[in-house]
Amino acid sequence: MRPKTMFEKIWEAHVVHEEASQPSLIYIDRHLVHEVTSPQAFEGLRLSGRRARRPDLTFATMDHNVPTTDRSLPIQDAISAQQMETLVRNCKEFGITLFDLRSPDQGIVHVIGPELGLTLPGLTLVCGDSHTSTHGACGTLAFGIGTSEVEHVLTTQCLLQDKPKTFLIEVNGRRPFGVEAKDIILSIIGRIGTDGGTGSVIEYAGETIRQLSMEERMTVCNMSIEGGARAGMIAPDEKTFDYLKGRRYVPADFDAAVERWKQLPTDLGARFDRVLRIDAASLAPQVTWGTNPGQVVPINARVPDPSDFSDPNARKSAERALDYMGLRAGTAMTDIPLDRVFIGSCTNARIEDLRRVARFVKGRRVAPNVYAMVVPGSQRVKKQAEEEGLDRILTAAGFDWRESGCSMCLGMNPDILKPGERCASTSNRNFEGRQGKGGRTHLVSPIMAAAAAVEGRFVDVRQYKLKD
Amino acid sequence: MDPFKKHTGIVTLLDLPNVDTDQIIPKQFLKRIERTGFGQFLFYDWRFLDGKKPNPEFEMNAERYRGASILVTRANFGCGSSREHAPWALLDYGFRCIIAPSFADIFYNNCFKNGILPVKLSESQVETIFQRVRMTPGYQMTVDLEKKIVGSDNDVAFGFEVDDFRRHCLLGGLDDIGLTLQYEGAIRAYETQHPEATPFPARP
Ligand code: SF4
Numbered sequence: 304m305r306p307k308t309m310f311e312k313i314w315e316a317h318v319v320h321e322e323a324s325q326p327s328l329i330y331i332d333r334h335l336v337h338e339v340t341s342p343q344a345f346e347g348l349r350l351s352g353r354r355a356r357r358p359d360l361t362f363a364t365m366d367h368n369v370p371t372t373d374r375s376l377p378i379q380d381a382i383s384a385q386q387m388e389t390l391v392r393n394c395k396e397f398g399i400t401l402f403d404l405r406s407p408d409q410g411i412v413h414v415i416g417p418e419l420g421l422t423l424p425g426l427t428l429v430c431g432d433s434h435t436s437t438h439g440a441c442g443t444l445a446f447g448i449g450t451s452e453v454e455h456v457l458t459t460q461c462l463l464q465d466k467p468k469t470f471l472i473e474v475n476g477r478r479p480f481g482v483e484a485k486d487i488i489l490s491i492i493g494r495i496g497t498d499g500g501t502g503s504v505i506e507y508a509g510e511t512i513r514q515l516s517m518e519e520r521m522t523v524c525n526m527s528i529e530g531g532a533r534a535g536m537i538a539p540d541e542k543t544f545d546y547l548k549g550r551r552y553v554p555a556d557f558d559a560a561v562e563r564w565k566q567l568p569t570d571l572g573a574r575f576d577r578v579l580r581i582d583a584a585s586l587a588p589q590v591t592w593g594t595n596p597g598q599v600v601p602i603n604a605r606v607p608d609p610s611d612f613s614d615p616n617a618r619k620s621a622e623r624a625l626d627y628m629g630l631r632a633g634t635a636m637t638d639i640p641l642d643r644v645f646i647g648s649c650t651n652a653r654i655e656d657l658r659r660v661a662r663f664v665k666g667r668r669v670a671p672n673v674y675a676m677v678v679p680g681s682q683r684v685k686k687q688a689e690e691e692g693l694d695r696i697l698t699a700a701g702f703d704w705r706e707s708g709c710s711m712c713l714g715m716n717p718d719i720l721k722p723g724e725r726c727a728s729t730s731n732r733n734f735e736g737r738q739g740k741g742g743r744t745h746l747v748s749p750i751m752a753a754a755a756a757v758e759g760r761f762v763d764v765r766q767y768k769l770k771d
Numbered sequence: 772m773d774p775f776k777k778h779t780g781i782v783t784l785l786d787l788p789n790v791d792t793d794q795i796i797p798k799q800f801l802k803r804i805e806r807t808g809f810g811q812f813l814f815y816d817w818r819f820l821d822g823k824k825p826n827p828e829f830e831m832n833a834e835r836y837r838g839a840s841i842l843v844t845r846a847n848f849g850c851g852s853s854r855e856h857a858p859w860a861l862l863d864y865g866f867r868c869i870i871a872p873s874f875a876d877i878f879y880n881n882c883f884k885n886g887i888l889p890v891k892l893s894e895s896q897v898e899t900i901f902q903r904v905r906m907t908p909g910y911q912m913t914v915d916l917e918k919k920i921v922g923s924d925n926d927v928a929f930g931f932e933v934d935d936f937r938r939h940c941l942l943g944g945l946d947d948i949g950l951t952l953q954y955e956g957a958i959r960a961y962e963t964q965h966p967e968a969t970p971f972p973a974r975p
Pocket of ligand 1: 366367411412413432434648649650708709712713730731
């Protein structure tokens, strides 16, 4: 038999109907729903008098809009509150399980999927959210869709999709001290550009990827969309199975499922449309300087000069970005002072992220000019962190400890930057105004964010190895 | 969804690559639960100063582009968030066609679902249009989906590629859901054989 990639195996197992020169009809195993991209889809269903075909395969939570302050207080923003109430009503009407603000399972949709064992190897999973690529860390074919497609999946449990191309990114070699999963993916995006993966599904492979923990793999897959890819995936292995075992929604006959999942990894000799190889040993901690995630440099570099870019569009983008970011070409990244630090988002707000941050800040203090906040990815993460005492370490160091949600990753709730404020953020997008109009976002790893909080400016975390 | 066959309109410009959907429609406007009314918030942070006064430096605000229904822009338009509010805002503002060298996947897909035609032309063709538009106030173009040609009278004419199936749906204003429902039999058959489509184990 012809060797196949993992993507091809999953794709072929999900084709419901195929015809030449038409997109394939593929089956969707899990559909995750949140409050922002679903109301119009449910409304469509209602207007056409249709029901949800598989409410049992559909799960909802509220994350984008939710306040991260005390949950016992009423929600201040009436329109946000209405959007959440709408989700409650829709889930009730269509029979969908909802993890609402009072649920111990509430959290960012891409954090709770794997936590609950909804995200499983070999499945197709969609959500009306571009960072659905996160779930690919479990060997799942997972991608973001628009609201019309949310309605399509609710109604038919299928999607019409053109078969994407395949893109193998192999990372080998020893990851140096201070280089996190976030730095791996940021440097990949820096290399391929924000549209480098357009039309493709990326498979991350190689020994460096194998050595990443499940949560680190999620960080890598999460930002696949920032490189323009439809999805990112990593082959399931023993780590995946150990991670999933015992979670709420995994198959009853777990061992039988594991046997199936073992067939998923890409066959030896399978062909990819494109291949990129990266040496992990050459990587350094990364910081973005611009207004898209591809505008990124190693921490020991300087803000680039737009005239260094030969492509006229890249040059124009760089000029505009420097203007927006209030940066001058040639400034050392480590000379950039900060006002805010945000540790959160579906990229980096899982328990391991919080542990690393807490370990670093223990016995240290957030710089007086910085306001720093930690927003756990989910209520489970929050609870676990509190059981481990991480919240006390973080608050003692001067961090604000919040309730779970998307928070300042996109600033739909009251957590936003003021115009001109500069923030080191563990999230995934540094677009203009993403964290608040006029706000300036620099994307970094959690450990880089923690160090930046303490020093009040960006620092090369590799220096601490020498000190400690 | 309104069918799209042929459309003639004034062309406006957005001279930036990598325009993300956060710029097309900023998040503070995603709280509405309807599909309509987003046009007033299109490119909000760029179009307005202090959220009210039109920003004179934003090219699209110029009088000569008033009533434009074709947007010409640079590479990787619509990257970032999957929010369908972006095409809703573009449509509500009056755009029926967007021309660029490339588009982000989810956005590209979302356009077709809303009766907007995204047209991919080469960098140099897009550059030519930029120059013509800037030279000629009120410059109009015609986008013909049947013939797959975008052009302007006696001036330029460029052929473009578009997937046959998407073209067919847009020409007819067909709704995907209706099409998929014709395969109910196949979906049901698939569900009976597919292990993952069986209900979950008993919940605690
Ligand atoms: S944390 Fe940010 S990127 Fe992730 S789902 Fe929420 S808003 Fe989107």
